[in-house]
Amino acid sequence: MEAPHNPATEEAEPVARTSTPTIVRITVTSPEQMQELGRRLAKLLRAGDLVMLTGELGAGKTTLTRGLGEGLDVRGAVTSPTFVIARVHPSLGDGPPLVHVDAYRLGGGLDEMEDLDLDVSLPESVIVVEWGEGKVEGLSEDRLQVLIHRATGDTTDEVREVTLTGYGERWTAADLATLAA
Ligand SMILES: Nc1ncnc2c1ncn2[C@@H]1O[C@H](COP(=O)(O)OP(=O)(O)OP(=O)(O)O)[C@@H](O)[C@H]1O
Numbered sequence: 800m801e802a803p804h805n806p807a808t809e810e811a812e813p814v815a816r817t818s819t820p821t822i823v824r825i826t827v828t829s830p831e832q833m834q835e836l837g838r839r840l841a842k843l844l845r846a847g848d849l850v851m852l853t854g855e856l857g858a859g860k861t862t863l864t865r866g867l868g869e870g871l872d873v874r875g876a877v878t879s880p881t882f883v884i885a886r887v888h889p890s891l892g893d894g895p896p897l898v899h900v901d902a903y904r905l906g907g908g909l910d911e912m913e914d915l916d917l918d919v920s921l922p923e924s925v926i927v928v929e930w931g932e933g934k935v936e937g938l939s940e941d942r943l944q945v946l947i948h949r950a951t952g953d954t955t956d957e958v959r960e961v962t963l964t965g966y967g968e969r970w971t972a973a974d975l976a977t978l979a980a
């Protein structure tokens with residue numbers, strides 16, 4: 800006898816979601832190396848990618864983004880803008896533009912974030928967000944989280960531990976491990 804047909808359970812069937820994020824840890828020992836990591840990471844990025852940069856003031860988020868900008872070959876210097884919250888760096892070639900967001904000065908207000916229309920630009924851009932925790936996760940189910948922190952016991956103040964965590968199917972396929980090589 801056939802099992803009773805139950806649409807409710809069928810709809811509840813899990814849509815194969817990746818439960819384990821891909822995690823890669825890298826030690827960086829100078830600002831130049833951080834920028835170089837950005838250049839290499841840029842090679843893995845494509846339109847539609849959301850990268851969240853996390854780490855305390857002066858951790859090196861903007862330095863990494865500078866490398867991303869070089870690797871993506873975009874126009875304009877990547878800086879820490881005082882008044883600008885988001886800056887679009889168009890590609891100098893045929894790659895995606897880099898949208899660099901520094902949400903530090905944005906209050907918790909999601910409205911301000913929505914005003915940036917990041918959801919509109921995401922499909923054709925690479926969006927990199929500093930201080931975006933709790934503000935931009937809703938933009939995409941797939942995101943690359945880059946956590947930068949100063950190594951404990953570092954006497955030169957130039958050693959950083961970088962942890963890249965790829966959430967979602969996009970990042971299971973991307974070979975983040977090549978960055979650690
Ligand atoms: N290994 C390193 N990687 C990156 N920056 C480093 C490193 N070592 C020293 N630095 C210095 O730390 C500072 C990092 O500044 P940066 O603007 O990139 O940080 P940030 O995380 O963007 O800060 P903020 O939260 O203010 O935006 C720079 O002055 C840089 O020269």
Ligand SMILES: [Mg+2]
Nearest residue numbers: 860861879929
């Ligand atoms: Mg910064």
